[in-house]
Each structure stands twice: as structure tokens, then as C-alpha cells.
Amino acid sequence: MLVMIMVTNRRFPEMGSGGADGRRGIERMTAQRRAILEELMGVDTHPSALELYEMVRQRLPRISLGTVYRNLEIMSEEGLALKLEHAGAECRYDGNVSPHCHVRCLGCGRISDVPLALPEGLAVEAEKASGYRIAGHRIEFDGWCGKCRRKRRKARRGE
Amino acid sequence: MLVMIMVTNRRFPEMGSGGADGRRGIERMTAQRRAILEELMGVDTHPSALELYEMVRQRLPRISLGTVYRNLEIMSEEGLALKLEHAGAECRYDGNVSPHCHVRCLGCGRISDVPLALPEGLAVEAEKASGYRIAGHRIEFDGWCGKCRRKRRKARRGE
DNA sequence: GTAGCTGCAAAGACTTTGCCCGGGG
């Protein structure tokens, strides 16, 4: 899928220039920013910053990795992308911000979407049980993708 | 709570010396290993490796951070501890391996336990929807703990 | 006795940041 970011005027409708909470905002649509957004929106592979850097570099060979990080950070603050922070592994980014969860392959680390949502009521229960004011949540599954499952079976037979 | 690790013979019942999947095992109960286990089991604060290092250092001033990391890694492989690879911060460790989930405070980063489990059936649904063989899962809530909530309210009134 | 562990320090992987300049608006 090819994604084309159209700039209508000064900024995206979703892009404030930072709210009352002091966030940064997106003020200018530069070529780099557009390219990063388009590449991210165009895949469902949850690329890491480095992978995205390589992708964007096809179009903008002089872009720097720092720029990619800077923009991904801003985009996730602005709600244009999801930053999947699984500590212990590098962050991965998701251009699909609709509610869904993820499964990560224990073999190859690949992340896939899972179209499931947290059963309603569970957040309320968590709030009661913990005393925290719940603001968000994340469900992550771990598992084995088809490819790694086959590889594993073969390895076990071999040993 | 004080936790005392008793060594019966060669090894813990739960501690294999590595399974068919080639994992490392725990062969020897050293003072360092015992101290790390005991400190981790004795708190419910989900310490990071560095925090645990500081805790253990009270007892074993010459222990090294590398040893703490090495042992935490092995323990989590052996199922004696949980490695919480939660969103964007350093890994934290949990001596409580019974099924439960966690909430992290958006203000101070503190992690607390939430005594809730994934509704049964959801893992099966995820398996069907994703094609992965699901092996585990994690539910993480984000929220504001009481202390940070009060701090925030005060700050907002102040501005 | 021996191989599994430790302490130490260096290296590694990923991410953030300071600085100065260019270009978007």
C-alpha cells in the first residue's frame, strides 16, 4: 500500500502544536517527516526505528537516524503512531492507532496484530483493585508464528 | 518479609539444569545467588536490576552488577522470577510468579500488582485470529497512583 | 579436582541530545 500524506494548510487536523500538557507539536511538514509517516502508514510490519530509517533512506538518502527517532517520538505523542515499548527489545512502531493488540513471536521477534480488545469492565475492575486511575492498557501475547513452529519441530526431531 | 532460601541438596526442585531447549540451569547455590533470590522474593516493589543490585549490596558489598543481571536472567528462564519487560523503561523483576498483571504509574513509574487474569477464552481467540501458537500473555495498565494524582491536581490548580 | 560462577571492565545495542545551520511558512 502506498500512503500519501497530503498537507492541506499549516498542519494536520490531529496535530496540535502541543496541548496544555506541554507536549511538542508538529509545526512544519518537512520532506523527512512526510516520508517517515508515509512509510510507517504503508506497512503492517511494526518496524523498529532502524528499519524505518532504512526504508526512508531509499527516498531520502541523507536523512539521519536521529531525525527518525525524533519524529517517531513526536508522532507517538501526537497519537499518529503507536510506540510499542517492550523493554528488553528495541521499540517498534505501528501506524495503525486503532485499538488492537499484538502477538510477538518468541522465535523471530516478529510482531503481528491481533484484532481483540480488552473486555470492557476489566479496566474498571483494575481501577478498583489497584487504586490507580487507569488511563490505558496493553495486551501482549507471546507465541510461535507458523514459520518458527515448523523450524522448532524440525529441530526437535533432529536432536 | 524476610525470605530465606533453603538449599536441600544439589538444587531447587524447580531448577533443572537446562531443559531440552538448551537453557542454562542453576547448578550451584552461591551466596550471591541466594541473596538475589531472597531480596527479590522479599519485596513486592518490582525492582530493576540496579535497585536489586543496591539491595543485595547491603549484604554482599562486593557483588557486581553483571552477576545480578546474569542471575536474574537465569531465574526468569527457570520460572523463579518474572522479567517485566514493560514499556519503555528498564526491565523490572517480580518474585511473584503467580498469574497477575501490572499497572504502571504514568507519574512516578512505580509498578503495582493487579490481581486480575486474562478472561479465559481470549487466548484461544487470539490464537485463532493470529495463527500463532500462543504461549503466554501480558496485560499492562497505565494509570496514575494516588500520590501522583494528588500532585497533578495541585499542579493544575497552581498553573 | 573441575566446571560453574564471580568480579571487573569493556563492549554492545538502542536512544537521546547539543550544536549549528538550512529552509518552511
Next chain:
DNA sequence: CCCCGGGCAAAGTCTTTGCAGCTAC
């Protein structure tokens, strides 16, 4: 024209690893 954002590189943070000596068993 102004200042946001980019390129570059250095620094920062967390974690892993190689090595030589020590020690649990």
C-alpha cells in the same frame, strides 16, 4: 526573516560478554 527541525556526532542508559581467578560440590 524567524525559529523549527535536520544532520552529525557524542553522550547516555541499560544490558551483555570475555576473561582470569575462585569455590561449591
